[in-house]
Amino acid sequence: MAGRKTEPVDLPVSFERPLRLFAYVVGHSQLLFRGERDTEAGLATTVELLFTDVGALSIRDHYPSLTVRLASETEEERLRAADGRRWHDWRAFVLETGSGGDGHVVAGGVFWAESSGPAGYRSFLIPSYDLPRFHPDRPLPSEPDTVHTARPRRGGSTS
DSSP states (O other), X not given: OTTSEEEEEOSOEEEOSOEEEEEEEGGGTEEEEEEOOBGGGTBOSEEEEEEESOOEXXXXXXXXXXXXXXXXXXHHHHHHHHOOSOOTTOEEEEEEETTEEEEEEEESEEEXXXXXXXXXXXXXXXXXXXOOOSOTTSOOOOOOSEEEEEOOOOSOOOO
8 A cells, every 4th residue: 555645543434335345365364345336326436445464354245334343342352262362463343234243353454445446446455466357458446545544552452
């Protein structure tokens, strides 16, 4: 994401649109969700949600809408107890729909951005990884001006 402005924001963040699992890059520990542009549904942009340095996850392959928040202390303690490894810089992110907690991702970071690009192109958040291109004849979209990320943890242990 070099060359782009990264803007730290507070969680939770909500996406009032469908998001689907687009790629899980095991070798780079990256998890990418995408909400495609759909002008008929009033969605003029494509949204990408990227988790980096992923250590553990329990997710759905599709969310009709999604809120990402940091886990509470109790939730994080439960997740740490289930995974005996050192967490280093990992944080627990809870994925929720309107019906409550629907998954989690333990990761080093989370980033999201919007682009006006058409569906079926490679990722604008991880362009260095050659994701499938469903329409290789289409031009690539311009990259978003701003990429958002969760603010760093305030205090607390990283063990």
